[in-house]
Amino acid sequence: MPELPEVETIRRSLEPRLVGRRLAGCRLPGRHVLQDCRPDKLRKLRGLRVLGLGRRGKYLIIALEDKTSLVFHLKMTGQFFFGPTGRPLDRHTHFVLRLAGGREDLRFRDVRKFGRLRLVEGEGSEGAALFPGLGPEPLEVGLEDFTRLIRRRAGRLKSLLLNQSFLAGIGNIYADEILFAARLHPRASAAGLSPAKVRRLWLSVRRILGRAVARGGSTIRDYRDAEGRVGLFQLEHKVYGRATQPCYRCRRPIRREVLGGRSTHFCPRCQAL
């Protein structure tokens, strides 16, 4: 569920509530969420101040003093929300951050239990070292770099957009919406794409993701930001979830196909191969 626009919206909703606050500790009712470290390491969180909230692709980062970061991946159904201290947790809440001098805790909840949390310390907790192999931020990469990146790739456009080592943060919904906006077929090959089409793709990546962030992401079912607010970009979806319904551009029915194991929505007319 949470792709770049949703994670960015969550980041923004957490920022005013966390930055400058000191951690009083944490609870870990679901050990499975903790990746690459032992639960007792979490003890060092107590007393650290929150310096800032970051995002890289679909990863959310809580940057702390002492060159320490908490890095979350929400996978399909991860969510954050605030709850009154001491209030019993529901069965899907796997991690709780206690804030000093406050009445509310930050809770990490994930129905499907795919979401993960890492505690990263030292020099590795900053910058590029944190996510080796992750592609550039789609809203930051320029046309020249984008062109160079895509020239090195083969395969189909849909799979390429989903590939996090190409660009970081695009998932199934936005891949489909981007390709419709660019009027490119999901099965079109990345190799040999004309400069005009590369530019259209680059522009569409920026347009779709930019607007989606402005609308607070897409709420299909579960997604909420940390204040419980839904996103609104689903109201502007042109193809995702619209199989058999008429294309807004040409009125032909939107088609759904499975591509690389992912459901893919497109207009066969507007996105001709």
Add this chain to the structure above:
DNA sequence: GCCACTGTTAGCAT
């Protein structure tokens, strides 16, 4: 009750 489906990604074989 069963089966298919869901927004992610890692790991594996080919």
Add this chain to the structure above:
DNA sequence: CATGCTAACAGTGG
């Protein structure tokens, strides 16, 4: 480097 399949898991809808 690319593709396809599986698995992790829980809930929803037919």
